[in-house]
Amino acid sequence: MGAASNEPGSDGVSAAAIRAALERFQPRTEALAGRRAAAVAIVVADGNGTRGVWLTRRSAGLRAHAGQIALPGGRIDDGEDAVGGALRELDEELGVALSQDAVLGRLDDYPTRSGYVITPVVLWAGAGWQPRPNPAEVARVALVPLPELDVPPRFLRIAESDRPVIQLPLLDTLVHAPTAAVLYQFREVALRGRHTRVAELEQPVFAWR
Template identity: 35%
Template sequence: MSGGPPAIVADLDRLRQYRPRQSRSDNVVGPRGDHDLNPDLKPLATLRPAAVLVPIVRRPDGDAILLTLRTPHLNAHAGQIAFPGGGVDPGDPDPLAAALRETEEEIGLPRRKVEIVGRLDTYVSRTGFEIQPFVGLLTPPLETAPDPFEVAEIFEVPLGFILAPGNPKRHRITVQGVERQYWAFPYRDRYVWGVTAGILRNLRDVLLGTAE
């Protein structure tokens, strides 16, 4: 389609070689999070471990990022655009297993269809989650079956749009009289913001070789 984002293929070597920020105690820098743009917004003292899959779909006309639209009745991040994933349960051997389990439960994608190629920085949300994002490759045809309770829709955003100059956008909102800033990737009629946009910004930096 003319005028659309350029066809982009992810630089997998950069993903595989990237050493992510792990947790608050990992190094001086610490994890990414909603506090990056709002220094007064301190992370909660107790955080729930979580993990998400950042799926890159290998399309012939360029890679794309698979995202979900959460249903409006959920307790956390209802009606928002998100990666498949969720909390790490006691039965999960590690965060990666949790991300793959949640992905299979939410969108019906078998874990055998996911090729893990890297990990991004831990992201701390203002809602109290310490999220580990894992990047996985998906080769079409995809086998998906969204859980109607959690997922209203599955869709894709071209990787070329995520990497385009000028993305992401820095937006502002006033909450209870206090101005807050956040990253967003407005794409057509989609508004990707918050935690998802923050993780996508990290992915963008890694793929472009500009990650700190």
């Protein structure tokens, strides 16, 4: 389980193709400047004949961003790098213990209004994994098929910022930044081969805290 495959799925996507697209991309890093380092895992997995990425709904009892749609991830511990943090958080939240061999690449750091710099790490799980959500952190997990990421994003203007707020209609709701920004860049860079930046995309005001 977790071995990268060169075989494309029915959607034409393979680990080799994603890795090649990410190797052509030069991800931007952001200085912490007093913020805390975090990492999220964009995990490409196969389930019931569908290839997609796992999204979670955060548990209602969490102190921050409870109930929001998110990628597995969290704060990077002392002595960890972004890859180590993403792999650990994936295991803690979903019970999926991937190795370093599962890493396909990374995307741009995304600074958040709540004081973090998030590094997105793209991982390949392939087939054979059944997530076991940790109820203390995850209310539910869903595999979003890769073709569903091809939804047109919505861009809104708010009085509090001159940057556009991004929304992605997924899972019968609206997914907001930072998750929406990260998923949009993953789609554009890893799946479409388009060098797209997302630092200018804003979060909704409720996510600023």
